[in-house]
Amino acid sequence: MNALLEIKGLQVRMGEQTILDGVSLHVPTGGIVTVLGSNGVGKTTLMRAVSGVYRSTAGSIHFDGSDISRWPSHRIVAAGLAQAPEGRQIFSSMTVAENLRIGAVGLSPDEQAEEQEKQLARFPILRARYRQQAGTLSGGEQQMLCIARALMCRPKLLLMDEPSLGLAPKVVRAIFDLISLIRTEGHSVLLVEQNARAALRVADYAYVMDGGRIAIEGSSTELANDARVRAAYLGGHAS
Amino acid sequence: MFDIFFVQQLVNGLSVGFIYALMAIGFTLIFGVLNVVNFAHGEIYMIGAYAGWLSITIFAPPLFVVILIALAIGALAGFSLERIAFRPFRRFRDEASLKSKAMREATLLSSLAISIIVREVAEKIFGSNMQTIPQDYLLLTPIEIGPLSFASGQFLIFGLSIVMLGGLQWLLKRTRVGLAIRAVANNPMGATYVGINTERTIIATFVIGSTLGATAGLVVGLYQGAIFPAMGFAPGIKAFVAMVMGGLSSIGGAVVCALILGVAEAVTTSFFAQGWGDLVAYVFLIITLIFFPTGLFGGGRERV
Ligand SMILES: Nc1ncnc2c1ncn2[C@@H]1O[C@H](COP(=O)(O)OP(=O)(O)OP(=O)(O)O)[C@@H](O)[C@H]1O
Numbered sequence: 001m002n003a004l005l006e007i008k009g010l011q012v013r014m015g016e017q018t019i020l021d022g023v024s025l026h027v028p029t030g031g032i033v034t035v036l037g038s039n040g041v042g043k044t045t046l047m048r049a050v051s052g053v054y055r056s057t058a059g060s061i062h063f064d065g066s067d068i069s070r071w072p073s074h075r076i077v078a079a080g081l082a083q084a085p086e087g088r089q090i091f092s093s094m095t096v097a098e099n100l101r102i103g104a105v106g107l108s109p110d111e112q113a114e115e116q117e118k119q120l121a122r123f124p125i126l127r128a129r130y131r132q133q134a135g136t137l138s139g140g141e142q143q144m145l146c147i148a149r150a151l152m153c154r155p156k157l158l159l160m161d162e163p164s165l166g167l168a169p170k171v172v173r174a175i176f177d178l179i180s181l182i183r184t185e186g187h188s189v190l191l192v193e194q195n196a197r198a199a200l201r202v203a204d205y206a207y208v209m210d211g212g213r214i215a216i217e218g219s220s221t222e223l224a225n226d227a228r229v230r231a232a233y234l235g236g237h238a239s
Numbered sequence: 240m241f242d243i244f245f246v247q248q249l250v251n252g253l254s255v256g257f258i259y260a261l262m263a264i265g266f267t268l269i270f271g272v273l274n275v276v277n278f279a280h281g282e283i284y285m286i287g288a289y290a291g292w293l294s295i296t297i298f299a300p301p302l303f304v305v306i307l308i309a310l311a312i313g314a315l316a317g318f319s320l321e322r323i324a325f326r327p328f329r330r331f332r333d334e335a336s337l338k339s340k341a342m343r344e345a346t347l348l349s350s351l352a353i354s355i356i357v358r359e360v361a362e363k364i365f366g367s368n369m370q371t372i373p374q375d376y377l378l379l380t381p382i383e384i385g386p387l388s389f390a391s392g393q394f395l396i397f398g399l400s401i402v403m404l405g406g407l408q409w410l411l412k413r414t415r416v417g418l419a420i421r422a423v424a425n426n427p428m429g430a431t432y433v434g435i436n437t438e439r440t441i442i443a444t445f446v447i448g449s450t451l452g453a454t455a456g457l458v459v460g461l462y463q464g465a466i467f468p469a470m471g472f473a474p475g476i477k478a479f480v481a482m483v484m485g486g487l488s489s490i491g492g493a494v495v496c497a498l499i500l501g502v503a504e505a506v507t508t509s510f511f512a513q514g515w516g517d518l519v520a521y522v523f524l525i526i527t528l529i530f531f532p533t534g535l536f537g538g539g540r541e542r543v
């Protein structure tokens with residue numbers, strides 16, 4: 001299988017607690033894969049372990065052919081794996097321009113200018129706020145900055161941790177449209193979401209986590225029709 | 240007549256204030272990035288002065304070479320200090336530990352220990368007396384401007400401080416390492432996500448801060464003709480006060496407060512005896528802590 005990201009038996013322990021207990025998943029090149037699950041099941045921990053922010057205690061993470069599970073986070077980003085993390089983690093006291101500039105890891109000045117132009121064209125609101133402190137942006141604007149910042153390094157794989165959390169429905173729709181769009185630009189996506197309905201619509205394949213393990217997995221259509229998934233995550237909302 | 244006298248004191252105060260500013264920046268940068276106070280910063284200042292003095296007594300190079308040597312030794316001292324007193328306490332990689340209370344307490348003691356050791360070693364090697372500086376290097380050539388009289392050292396302090404402050408601004412705003420320093424200070428967790436090498440950034444912070452501190456020490460040594468092992472203590476306190484007044488992690492705030500402090504001291508000493516000038520810093524510190532706990536410019540949110 002042509003996997004860009006291949007996680008096998010990943011375990012993360014924090015003190016006495018085992019937060020991830022043998023998670024295996026993979027993201028094919030060009031794919032959009034989503035990880036669903038309720039609060040506190042370990043989705044963010046998984047994303048942090050992949051980005052090298054947390055250390056895994058067992059298992060392997062292969063990205064683009066190398067085991068990155070022992071790499072420092074800066075090396076992982078340089079290899080082409082970026083993340084738009086939970087809570088956005090933008091640099092609030094720095095300008096929008098500076099946030100983007102920091103994201104441009106490993107680009108020459110020309111490439112950087114070109115990439116930035118691309119992101120500003122994609123998110124016109126960031127151009128309007130270019131010289132403003134990032135902390136003054138609205139939640140939706142900060143999420144766009146966060147995604148644009150992650151895309152600035154031209155990643156092969158983009159990890160997104162609940163990008164739609166706390167945003168207005170219109171902005172949520174824009175962000176899911178964007179996820180489909182960036183795939184066409186050659187980025188693969190691993191998306192963590194609580195908005196299962198929207199996530200299953202954009203993703204090819206989905207995993208459902210529970211208690212630090214993968215409980216259910218399957219293609220998005222399979223999961224959208226799975227009785228357990230419908231009951232637990234898709235609620236009674238009209239489709 | 241009073242006006243002239245006042246201008247003179249203002250200029251004297253500003254030149255002292257710039258020295259505090261150069262030192263306060265080192266404190267502020269390190270506090271911004273690690274949330275710790277580096278108690279050995281005064282010793283970096285002393286090392287800068289001794290490096291310059293040694294180079295003068297050994298091979299008497301031109302002044303700018305003396306300054307370059309002090310810069311280089313300061314950078315090296317900052318690098319070593321981080322290795323010895325700070326890095327060993329940074330074993331874990333998550334957000335909680337980079338700025339944790341435990342690390343703050345540990346490095347507080349380790350930097351204090353290094354500061355005492357370095358001072359003692361300097362005393363053992365060079366003695367605790369002041370070193371005499373050859374006349375050629377003393378920056379006390381009087382320069383008269385109208386009724387005012389300055390020492391050449393004051394001009395060197397002004398010039399050097401402005402160059403270094405400008406250079407620092409350029410570094411922090413325009414270079415990758417500068418952006419990384421500000422990013423880690425603003426949001427260490429965010430910095431790991433965007434691929435900033437935090438360890439290297441911390442080293443850079445120590446190197447830059449120490450370079451400024453060592454230069455300040457050298458210039459003061461040549462200007463006041465006073466190079467001795469404990470010379471970093473008093474300006475260290477003043478710079479620390481300026482950092483607190485400025486809001487702990489704002490460079491602009493620290494610089495402005497350092498200048499205010501320098502001028503206030505000069506004015507105080509001209510009305511009272513010398514000893515009163517040193518009290519100014521403590522009075523300012525107490526006023527700040529009671530009435531402006533987040534610094535004179537409020538917020539305290541704007542970092543580095
Ligand atoms: N640094 C940490 N130390 C100790 N426990 C942690 C740490 N980080 C996370 N946990 C615990 O691990 C579990 C999983 O947390 P995680 O943030 O990965 O969940 P999540 O699925 O992302 O939840 P949410 O949907 O609320 O974002 C939680 O019980 C949390 O309390």
Ligand SMILES: [Mg+2]
Nearest residue numbers: 043044045086
């Ligand atoms: Mg989460």
